[in-house]
Every structure is written in C-alpha cells, then in structure tokens.
Amino acid sequence: MNTLTVKIPPGLDAALARASAREHVNKSELVRRALDAYIRQAEREPPFVSALDRAGDLVGCFRGGPADLSSNPEHLAGFGQV
16 A cells, blocks of 8 residues: 555544544544545536536637726616616
8 A cells, every 4th residue: 555645724623533533433434434425425426527627618709898887887887777
C-alpha cells in the first residue's frame, strides 16, 4: 500500500479522531473509505457544465446595442410591466 501525507487543521483532526473511534477503525481506514466514496460518487455524476460552457457560442455573437447595456438601469425602465 502507498503512503500519502496530508496536512489537516486541528478541528478536522479532532473530528476525524471522533469518527474513527465511533466507527472502530483507525484514521487511515476512515480516510481511505471517505476518499473511495468521494471518487465513486464523482465518477457517477455528470461533470459540472457552466452556463458559459452551454451557451459559449452565443457569447459575443450579437453586434450593436448600447455599450452600457449591462450597467445602465435606464435600459430596464418598464421591463416586466404589462
């Protein structure tokens, strides 16, 4: 088995010690189980795709319009009113 050294803050170490005592396993085994669960879950879930990734081809495709469209509230006057 390989060895991995990790630095953790004191609070996390204390929580790890309590969890290992509760589970009746040493800290190394508990960390192995946690890493295994994390990796298995990450492999099952689809990768995160941002809105920019989904609509990246639309970004910058429009020409014209006011230069201050995103920062000038006057452009929203009456928006949403019927």
